[in-house]
Amino acid sequence: MFAFHVHHGLSPNAGHWLAHCTDAASSLGVVFDARRIQVDDVAAHGVEQAARHARYAALGEMCRVHGVPLLLTGHHQDDQAETVLLQLLRGSGIAGLGGMEAANAAPDLLGDTGTQIGRPLLSATRAELEEAAVVFSIAHVDDESNADTRYARNALRHAVMPALRAHFPGFEARLARAAGHAQAGQRLLDALAAEDLARCATKSSLDVAKVAALDADRRNNLLRHWFAIHGIRMPSAAWLEQCWRQVSVARDDARVRVTHADCEVHRYRNQVHLSKRWNDDSVEPMRFTWNGESRVPCKDFDGAILFNEAEEGIDPEWLRQQPLLLQQRQGGERLKPGAGRPTRPLKLHYQALGIPEWERPRLPLLHAGKSLLFAAGIGMHWQPEVPRSSPGIVIAWERTAGAAFTPV
Incomplete structure (x- = not known):
């Protein structure tokens, strides 16, 4: 078991909260980890949303570092009621009205599909948890920002929820039940969509x-x-x-x-x-010398150049002596994919292979000096075989997992 904490840097008390969590984990004999984050994109998304995305990204990173498959959070029934009401006020569809699930994957938040988020306290109310903290003498801290009604959730919590509670006692449980119905409806829609996807996808x-x-x-x-x-x-x-x-x-x-x-x-x-989304301006030419590596990462292109041994291929001793340049297509490049095949412009190769126009700038070209050696998505430029005593080198392209929705 691990305990994770995220230091947002938004409150003057954030350092005290980190110390509290460190001490609590130590007293329980639980491995503790924390991250300090910078909350960006506040102007575009607001403090609440920006902090939420940064927080879950940090939690996802810690899960990956420690190999954690299940992240448990302390969301309770009152949180669920607030979430459902906020989604309703925003005009959300059935997926939003389902609120939070008891467990679900959240790759958009955590950064991968290998970790599930579990919410074991969704059926407990805030009052029940506060009572339990008193009964069991659980030390805890209060976030003063929860009283700031400039934030939508806090405004709902302090101005709307008490009135609903006064006129509709126990409404939180009924909203939670409604969320469950919405989740069931969404599962049916997902099943229908999966059937349609199987028919419509190529x-x-x-x-x-x-x-x-x-x-x-x-x-x-x-x-x-x-x-x-x-x-x-x-x-x-x-x-x-x-x-x-x-x-x-x-x-x-x-x-x-x-x-x-x-x-x-x-x-x-x-x-x-x-x-x-792709920004051509962010791609810088990459110059290097090959020293026998099997894989050379190319961060700007979200992938790596692979150098694999094979019976046929480039002479490795010749390759070590070449100044290599990895860059985007500049225009006018031509490639001969094999013996007896014509040398043609890259555009014709892309068209023949069904590589769409928007993908082409994302596929790098590897040059040895001024000669084209390899075009990602197409293959190597053919060269006559020369006698040698060692295996040849065949060059290939590997796209980073998650770097593209459509494989090339």
């Missing part, structure tokens, strides 16, 4: 004609499910409708790109594709 894209054959409600349900399984934050209904309108009515040769905070949506060869 590898990791969607067939435009098959999706268009669905009615609007079923189509939107499928698209939301498709976004969810890729860990993309759920867009608004208006954005989803506009996205589908642009993708569905466009000519197939049109360069349709719809931008989302987490991704881009494209149409290519009558298929709808998702891709990670």
Whole structure:
């Protein structure tokens, strides 16, 4: 068992809370870890949302470091009631009205799918937990920011919940029950979407004609499910409708790109594709010398160049002597993929292999001096075999896991 704490740096008492958690874990003989975070994007998302994302990212990192498969939090029934009411006031759909589940994966928050979040106290009220803290003499701290009604959840907690409690005693349990019904409904929608996805998906894209054959409600349900399984934050209904309108009515040769905070949506060869957002300006050419490594990471391209031994391939002694350059396509490059095959522009190779236009800048080229040696997604430029006593080297490209929604 481990105990984790996140120091947000937002309260003057944050240091005291860290010390309290350190002492509590020590007295219980529990391994303790903590992270200090910087809460960014406050202007764009507000303090509550920005702090939440930074907190869960830190918790996800600690789970990975310690190999923790289940992260338990202290959310209780009052938290669930507040969450359901907030989602209702925001006009959320059935997924939002389901509030928090007793256990679920949260790759968008934790950064991976290997850790589940469990909430074992969801059926307990705040009053019951406060009483238990007194009965069992559990030392605890109070976060003074919980009294700040500038934050939506606090305003609900202090101005709305007491009135509801006075007129509708026990409403928290009934809201929790309603959340359970919404979760059951969402599971049915997910099952339907999974069936539609199996019919409409081609590898990791969607067939435009098959999706268009669905009615609007079923189509939107499928698209939301498709976004969810890729860990993309759920867009608004208006954005989803506009996205589908642009993708569905466009000519197939049109360069349709719809931008989302987490991704881009494209149409290519009558298929709808998702891709990670990409900033060409952030990619710097990478110069290096090969010293026998089997793998050279290429962070700007979210991947790595692999150097594998093989019976055929490049002479390793020659390769060690070459100044290597990894960079984006500049235009005009040509490649011969094999003996007896023509040397053609990269554009024609990409088209023949079905590599869409937006993916091409994300696939690096490896040069030896001024000569093209390898094009990711296509392969090596053919060179005549030369006699040698050692195995050859075959170059390949490895995309970092999670770096793209559609494999190349």
